[in-house]
Amino acid sequence: MLGAKSHARFPRRAAVKLAILAVPLLAAIPLLIRPPTLRSSTAVSPDYKNFEGLQVHPLAITPDGTRLLALNTPDARLEVLTIGAGSLVTVGEVAVGLEPVSVRAQNDSTAWVVNHVSDDVSVVNLNTLSVVATLRVGDEPTDVAFAGTPEKAFVCVSGEDVVKSYDAATLAPAFAPTAIFARHPRALAVDAGGTEIYCCALDAGNRTTIIPAKVVTSLGGPSPPNPPMDPALPAAPAVGVIVQWDGTHWVDDGLPTPKIWDAARPAGFSLPDGDVAVISASTGSVTRQVSDVGTNLFNIAVDPATGMLYVTNTEAFNKTRFIPNVVGRFAQNRVTLIASGGAGAVTAMHLNSHIDYAVSPGPQSERDLSLAEPVDVAVSSAAGKVYVAAMGSSRVGVLDLAGTVTNRIATNGAPSPPAIALDEPRGPTGLALDASRNQLFVLNRFTNSIAIL
Structure with a gap:
């Protein structure tokens, strides 16, 4: 189960039993290390190289709203927890593939876990807490989403720059692989009607x-x-x-x-900028592409009420020369809004518009408000809010539906799980919104813990 420290600090497998500390605002759920007799270890060697999979959707809630699914990536396990108001109770865990990075609930009894290093998907029965099928999907998969009638599973295969589709019931291929004209497609989202899949690319580029x-x-x-x-x-x-x-x-x-x-480039030379691809759930083909979204796209979510897409990203200023011009502003952390399910206007919103770039270095108060590396996003239509997991600053940003930052919530501080210092960076990478109980679950990658906001 989720461990008390990140894999970077504990090369050994970190499994846990959840201890829950609930307070009105924040509940921190630490993950305790499994007894030595129940965990394997790797011999320490001078040439050891740490590897961490890039989590994409490490949290999910079952459709009935009763259980939280959480990935313990360093321990290669899926954690299943019962949800209460301000609390989580462990149900059990399931061993899956290597470096699981995304989990999605197909229904109340089945979840799919995407394993980045073992290049497969584990289909998990949530009632028996067992893997009932393993689907080999290709090099470095990152995400999965369900759409279409009959239901299909769409798997993002980043190492091959494709999205592959499978019959969700038989696991047979549904369509030929869908080529994504961008490098390393990373995250998927589905429209409210289940007719379109949206795919954003990690290394989209900026021409x-x-x-x-x-x-x-x-x-x-x-x-x-x-x-x-x-x-x-x-x-x-x-x-x-x-x-x-x-x-x-x-x-x-x-x-x-x-x-x-122009004379330095071959005639007709161009670079693609297909940042977000829109895929038809009925044919598996790309129906349109969206450009000018960002340089590196981390995640994507849909407002089911309006069809607005929210894409967390960074925009590189790599064309700018000379230190007096850069002054530390080499990239911008953003959320880009795309209207009408990818068919409308593209509007980039700076997550750190409070920074005065004319003053360098800026004051600590300015840094305390900053949101860095926005790796996950969740939308609440009813509350009129968008939540962004800012891994680099250990905060969750709260935005209105127009993309303006209205609040920042730190994921460290009190209460703190045992063996985790109050000021230790948490590194939030996953969000799951429990709208019925007005709470947000946050998976912290650095400390391998879950917070309830």
Whole structure:
């Protein structure tokens, strides 16, 4: 079961028995380490390399709202817990594949667990707490979602850049693999009617490429530095230049006018920007793609009432040259809204708009409000709120449905599970919204624990 410390600190398997500490605002559920006789260990060697799977959807609630499903990724297990108001009670655990990263409840008695390293999906009977089938799906799967009539399971296979579909009852392939024209498709979401699947790519890119130093020199050199270079300094070495497609030309960051580098690229050269793919549940084909969502997309959720998509992401500013211009702003943490189920306007919302980039370094109060690395997202239509798990800052951001940050909730501090310091970063990576009880479950990756907000 979920352990008291992360796998990075305990190479041995960390299994737990949940001890629940409930308070009005926050309940912290630590995971205690299994007795030595019941856990395996790996011999310590100087060349040991830690590996951690990137959790995508490590929490899920059964459709009847009675049980929480939680992944204990370092221990390769699915935890099953009964939900109460401000409490969780352990039902049992199931050994699954290697590095489980996503779990979805197909119904009240069946869950699918996606195993990133063993390249398979474990189909779990929640009544008997046993794996009833193992489906080999391909290289590095990351997520699964259910849609269509008859019901199909769509599995995101990131190592092959495809989404594969299976008959949810027979496990037979439903369609040919759906190619995703982006690198490392990561997360899936389904519309309210179960007719469309939305797939976002981790390494979506931002239409940038590199012009080699020799080519830059042959074309007259890069744009002059801004601010201007100190004339007392020696001549700058020949370097390459990062350029970006602006819809018409390949340009650098030259000011006041960017330099055009079309001559440095083969005629007709372009880069894809298919950040989010919309897949038909009835045919398995991509019906449309959405661009300009972000550079690295972590997760996606749908507002069932409006069809608005919420995509957590970071946008890279890798085209910007020189430290005085970067001033630490090399990427922006965002949630991008896509209207009408991917057919409408694309609007990126900065999660840290409170930062004054003219002041560097900023005050501690500014850092205390920041949301970094938004890896999961959950939407509550009824409450008019969007929740974002900010792993890098150990906080959950609360947004309105327009994407404006209205609150931040720390996942560390009191109460703290045993053996976890109050100020120890938690690293939230998974969210599950229990709307009927007005509570939010948060899986903390660094401490391998669950918080109730």
